[in-house]
Amino acid sequence: MKIPHLLIAIFTLALFNCKQEVWQIKQIKGKQIAITDSLKADPEIEAFIKPFREHVNKDLDSVLSYAVDTYSKSDGEFNTAIGNLFADVVYEQANPIFFKKTGKNIDMVLLNHGGIRSIISKGPVTSRTAYEIMPFENSIVVVGLKGSQINLLIDYLIKAKRAHPIAKLNLILDINDHLKEATISGKPIDVIKTYYVATNDYLYSGGDHMTFFKPEESIVFLDYKIRNAFIDYFKKTDTISPVIDNRFIKLKK
Structure with a gap:
């Protein structure tokens, strides 16, 4: 059976005229809604959340330790x-894990001054304290660096002139800010030796312009958050009493 030419023409014309409509955004409107006491809470939502909130707050506010004083990152030069507490806690909590994985010990610790996000107040220390001083999800990594890269790390610390947390590394500057002495665990830096430096994944990736971590000799991810290291440390330590010491000093004359 042949289809009439007229029917074919009508079908073809209809096909070309069936264009899909294109929608375009002409205008976007919005307004700011202030979150104030005037906004009423939904009773059903509040009732649902309440037991979870109470459970979380109970865990966060359970006393783990006691701080003999108030400690701030602005207390020293x-x-x-x-x-010092930050660096020492990372060493103490991370070294057994690293040793179990590798059979080696951590040689030193380097963290960043800006990573300390709150003070530790005199009095009870809780899990909430750990979340306040370390709200980030940063995890501990141990990087193998040659002594020559350790010297770059030291140059960075001298130029930064900030109290970046360190452990096992000791630095002495003269009155003109020149390096007088640098040791790890009391020994001079050996430029060809590999040192195992505990830090966090943010700094390892170049955070705070710490580019000296790469290229590395080795990298071990401990899958251990710094915050959790603090909580574990607080649980086993009755009293928190860190001090300013001589791990990084400048001579007065």
Whole structure:
């Protein structure tokens, strides 16, 4: 059976005229809604959340330790009590894990001054304290660096003139800010030796312009958050009493 020419023409014309409509955004409107006491809470949502909130708050506010004083990252020039605590806690908590994985010990720790996000107040220390001083999800990594790269790390610390938390590394500057002495665990830096430096994944990736971590000799991810290291440390330590010491100092004369 042949289709009439007229029917073919009508079908073809209809096909070309069936264009899909294109929608385009002409205007976007919005307004700011202030979050104030005038906004009423939904009773059903509040009732649903309440038991979860109470459970979380109970865990966060359980007393784990006690701080004998209030500690701030602005308390010292080249090292601070809270910064020393940060570095020492990372070493103490991370070294057994690293040793179990590799059979080696961590040689030193380097963290960043800006990573300390709150003070530790005198009095009870809780899990909430750990979340306040370290709200980020940063995890501990251990990077193998040649001594020549350790010297670049030291140059960075001298130029930064900030109390970046360090452990096991000792630096002495003269009155003119020139390096007088640098040791790791009391020994001079060996430029061909590989040192195992504990830090966090943010700094390893170049955060705070710490580009000296790459290229590395090795990298071990401990899958251990710094915040969790603090919580574990607080649980086993009755009293928190860090001090400013001589791990990074400048001579007065």
